[in-house]
Amino acid sequence: MARKLKMRIWRGDADTGALQDVTVEANEGEVVLDVIHRVQATQMGDLAVRWNCKAGKCGSCSMEINGKPRLACMTQVASYGDEETITVTPLRAFPVIKDLVTDVSFNYKKAMEIPSYEPPANLKPGEARMQQVDVERSQEFRKCIECFLCQNTCHVVRDHEENKKSFAGPRFFIRIAELDMHPLDILKNRKQKAQEEHGLGMCNITKCCTEVCPEHIRITDNAIIPMKERVVDVKYDPLRWLGTKIRKREGIV
Amino acid sequence: MEFLPTQIDITKEPMEVGPTCHYVMGGVEVEPDTAAAVGVPGLFAAGEVAGGMHGSNRLGGNSLSDLLVFGRRAGMGAAEYVKSAKAVPVSDAAIKAAAERIQAPFTRSGGENSYSLHAELQEITHNLVGIIRTGAELKEAIEKIAEIRKRSANVSVAGGRKFNPGFHLAFDLDNMLLVAESTAKSAISREESRGGHTRDDFPQLDSKWRQVNHIASFDGKEVTVRKQPLPALPKELFDLFDVHELEKYMTADEIAKGGAR
Ligand SMILES: Cc1cc2nc3c(=O)[nH]c(=O)nc-3n(C[C@H](O)[C@H](O)[C@H](O)COP(=O)(O)OP(=O)(O)OC[C@H]3O[C@@H](n4cnc5c(N)ncnc54)[C@H](O)[C@@H]3O)c2cc1C
Ligand code: SF4
Ligand code: SF4
Ligand code: FES
Numbered sequence: 177m178a179r180k181l182k183m184r185i186w187r188g189d190a191d192t193g194a195l196q197d198v199t200v201e202a203n204e205g206e207v208v209l210d211v212i213h214r215v216q217a218t219q220m221g222d223l224a225v226r227w228n229c230k231a232g233k234c235g236s237c238s239m240e241i242n243g244k245p246r247l248a249c250m251t252q253v254a255s256y257g258d259e260e261t262i263t264v265t266p267l268r269a270f271p272v273i274k275d276l277v278t279d280v281s282f283n284y285k286k287a288m289e290i291p292s293y294e295p296p297a298n299l300k301p302g303e304a305r306m307q308q309v310d311v312e313r314s315q316e317f318r319k320c321i322e323c324f325l326c327q328n329t330c331h332v333v334r335d336h337e338e339n340k341k342s343f344a345g346p347r348f349f350i351r352i353a354e355l356d357m358h359p360l361d362i363l364k365n366r367k368q369k370a371q372e373e374h375g376l377g378m379c380n381i382t383k384c385c386t387e388v389c390p391e392h393i394r395i396t397d398n399a400i401i402p403m404k405e406r407v408v409d410v411k412y413d414p415l416r417w418l419g420t421k422i423r424k425r426e427g428i429v
Numbered sequence: 430m431e432f433l434p435t436q437i438d439i440t441k442e443p444m445e446v447g448p449t450c451h452y453v454m455g456g457v458e459v460e461p462d463t464a465a466a467v468g469v470p471g472l473f474a475a476g477e478v479a480g481g482m483h484g485s486n487r488l489g490g491n492s493l494s495d496l497l498v499f500g501r502r503a504g505m506g507a508a509e510y511v512k513s514a515k516a517v518p519v520s521d522a523a524i525k526a527a528a529e530r531i532q533a534p535f536t537r538s539g540g541e542n543s544y545s546l547h548a549e550l551q552e553i554t555h556n557l558v559g560i561i562r563t564g565a566e567l568k569e570a571i572e573k574i575a576e577i578r579k580r581s582a583n584v585s586v587a588g589g590r591k592f593n594p595g596f597h598l599a600f601d602l603d604n605m606l607l608v609a610e611s612t613a614k615s616a617i618s619r620e621e622s623r624g625g626h627t628r629d630d631f632p633q634l635d636s637k638w639r640q641v642n643h644i645a646s647f648d649g650k651e652v653t654v655r656k657q658p659l660p661a662l663p664k665e666l667f668d669l670f671d672v673h674e675l676e677k678y679m680t681a682d683e684i685a686k687g688g689a690r
Contacts, residue, residue, distance in 0.1 A: 189591070205445075217544035221595030222588025274592040 178203050181211060181253060185223070186265040187275050195263065202253045208262060209237055209248035212276070224275035232390055235323030239276050240265045245325040245388045269328040283324050286344045289374070290351055295360050310359045316398060317354040319391040320347060326385035326395060332378050343375035346385035346395045353399035371407045376400070448560055452487050454625060455612065456480030458644060463506030464499055471514060475503035481642065485624025534599040540585030543598040550577050550605060558613050561627045567617035574610050575651070581606065610652040611645035618643060618654055636680045664688035 181202040184195040200215050209227055216223045228234040230249045237248040242256070242263050256262055270278035295304060326346040332339050344352075349370060356366040370376040381404075383396040393399075437444055457474040458467040464479065466472040476496045483491060534543070557570035581602050586595045621635035622628050642657045667675070667688025676684060 216594060217542070217548070221542065221544065221586055222593040224592040224594065277592055 179258070182261040183211065183215065184261055184263040185212070185215065185220075185275070186263075187220075187223070188272065189274050190272055193272065193275075195265075204254075206253050207249055208241055208246075208251045208253060208264065211253060211262075212248060212264065224273070224277045226277045233321055235321035238267055238323045238325050238328065240267060240328075245328050247323060247325070247390050250390060267324070267328040269330075269334045270324075280324050282340060283322070283327055283345070283347065286348050286374075287351070289344065290348055290355075291363055291366075291369075293355055293358060293361050294363050296362055299360065304360055306359060310357070314354040314357045316393055317350040319393060320350060321391060322347065323390060325388045325390065329384045329388045330379075331382065331384065332375070339375070339378065343378050344370075345375075346379075346400065348374060349376060349379070349403065350393060350395055350399040353403055356403070367403045367407050370403055376403060376407070379404075452483075452492065453477060453608070454480070454483055454485065454487060455608075455615070460506075462502065463509070464503035465506050465510065471510065471517065473503040473507045473510075475499040485626060531600060534584045534586040534596060535590075537583065537585035540583040541580050543581075543584050543586060543595050543602055546577055546581055546584065546602055547598055547605070550574070550602070550609060553577070554609050554612075558609065558616060560625070561629050562616055563628065563630045564617055564620075565630075567613050570613045571610065571617065574606060574613060578606050578610075578651075607647060607652065611654070614652055614654040615643035615645060618656070634678075636678060636683075639678055640680075640683075661686070661689035664690050 178201045180199050183198050183200060185198060186193055187196050188194060198215055198219060200211050200219070202211050202214075207230075209225075209230060212223070212225055216225065225237070225239075225248075227237040227249060229236070232247055232250040235247075238245065239248055240246070241248065241251055242260075243265075245267065248264070253262070264276060266272050266276050267278045267280075270280050270282060273279050324347060328334065330346055332343050333345060352366050352370045352374065355361050355363070367376075379400055381396050381401060386393070386395045386397070389395060456477065456479045457472070458481065459465060459474050459479050460467065464473045464475045466474055476499065477492065479499065482495050482499065534540070553570055553573045557566040557573070581599075584599045584602070586593065586599050588595065590596060616626060616628075619626060619638060619641075620628065620631045621638045622632050623634055623638065640659050642659055643654050644657045645652050645654045647653075661683065662679075664687060672684065
């Protein structure tokens with residue numbers, strides 16, 4: 177049951193661009209990425225769109241669909257009204273390369289700024305052991321597919337280019353929380369660093385990041401807020417502050 | 430049970446299912462110890478792009494272990510190679526020819542659409558070189574692939590070189606055709622069923638075929654497939670198996686020899 181679908185597709189590059197109207201066939205069960213591919217194959221051979229898995233697992237096809245940051249491969253055409261025009265635009269928080277493709281290297285730079293997992297120096301290969309409960313605690317954060325929809329949504333950077341320098345963003349707050357929960361990680365001050373160096377303090381817990389996460393990671397409730405609470409606790413409680421300097425605490429509970 | 434985001438309730442409505450490509454067993458022929466490609470000095474291949482590692486069917490989880498083991502070997506093999514390798518001389522004419530070949534789709538107009546050719550190639554391999562194939566189907570596929578190859582020489586693309594998927598597809602097509610033709614020609618030669626290759630016209634496993642690999646090569650026009658004997662199983666590995674287990678797969682001759690010494 178094919179039908180004619182009206183679409184507006186943003187085309188352009190770093191300098192200029194505009195929405196272009198197209199009409200394309202849409203079949204039952206198709207997702208927005210399917211119809212974009214049909215436009216590409218039949219009308220706009222050079223339309224740039226990034227994608228890989230078509231299964232919501234690679235995080236490549238992030239774009240804004242009718243103004244909402246979404247994965248194009250997980251967005252059903254049928255979830256819009258029959259007469260509705262579907263408008264697709266590139267992620268707003270990152271520089272456009274071409275058409276629907278943006279340069280997300282901001283995120284990779286931020287990833288590099290976060291110190292990686294650091295096991296005790298005397299731990300030999302094959303000797304690391306983790307309790308199941310510790311595995312489960314950070315499991316939610318490990319579901320991240322790095323689609324950067326949360327990064328694109330967060331108002332701290334979405335409309336404030338100048339904040340990018342000092343703000344790592346929600347994806348990296350969950351990364352810090354995950355490492356902080358790791359029982360073998362010996363870096364003791366991850367939360368303080370999140371606050372002081374990665375801009376945790378700039379987040380005012382609006383939860384917009386959580387709303388757009390395709391993996392339903394409770395970014396704000398389970399990573400950001402607990403870290404903020406602990407940072408405040410530690411700041412005002414000299415004994416606990418001392419505790420963090422002596423041994424690694426058990427992470428966020 | 431609801432499958433998001435399709436919103437199909439499979440307890441009430443039928444759900445469409447179909448086979449899809451999960452793994453390519455064939456690939457670049459390599460030396461097992463160094464991962465160096467046979468016949469192409471300086472090229473190393475590890476992982477799914479390398480052939481021969483998993484026989485006729487890769488077992489679940491074995492790709493990961495393959496990547497770890499042979500990725501390391503490839504790295505060490507390449508590091509060893511560069512110690513003695515000299516820069517390969519490349520003529521200006523060769524560079525110019527390569528650049529022209531890549532640019533060519535921009536210089537044509539009104540030629541074939543790379544997306545349409547890709548879709549046709551998918552259709553051919555899906556229908557005729559699928560999980561269950563027959564000699565007649567494979568023959569038809571080989572003819573149709575040759576047709577697509579001819580037409581692919583006349584692809585034209587619109588737009589510029591920057592992030593242009595139609596342009597990328599124009600030269601990806603060459604590689605896809607190579608893989609499709611190699612697969613079809615190897616499959617038509619192998620008159621038995623084994624692992625991921627089921628010949629409806631030869632449904633039985635045949636121990637003689639276990640001793641044969643197919644090696645495909647390309648002369649710029651078409652793929653030629655030749656048979657290459659598989660090295661015999663070393664004795665120390667042979668001895669690890671219950672001989673009755675091996676009898677299911679090996680010829681009486683191989684069993685009598687008891688592995689290579
Ligand atoms: C759905 C699915 C599930 C699977 N599940 C399992 C499993 O549970 N266990 C298991 O062991 N295996 C599994 N496999 C198989 C396994 O995932 C793959 O075999 C393995 O990931 C291949 O790794 P690779 O590094 O060899 O190749 P790839 O991961 O395919 O990497 C190739 C890379 O090359 C890049 N590339 C391609 N062309 C170019 C170019 N022209 N220039 C530069 N870069 C290029 C690609 O972008 C890609 O990053 C699964 C496969 C699939 C499809
Ligand atoms: S909760 Fe914090 S990180 Fe998430 S969108 Fe709001 S301000 Fe940004
Ligand atoms: S946290 Fe969610 S929204 Fe953010 S990058 Fe990971 S998967 Fe995407
Ligand atoms: S294409 Fe991989 S998440 Fe959409």
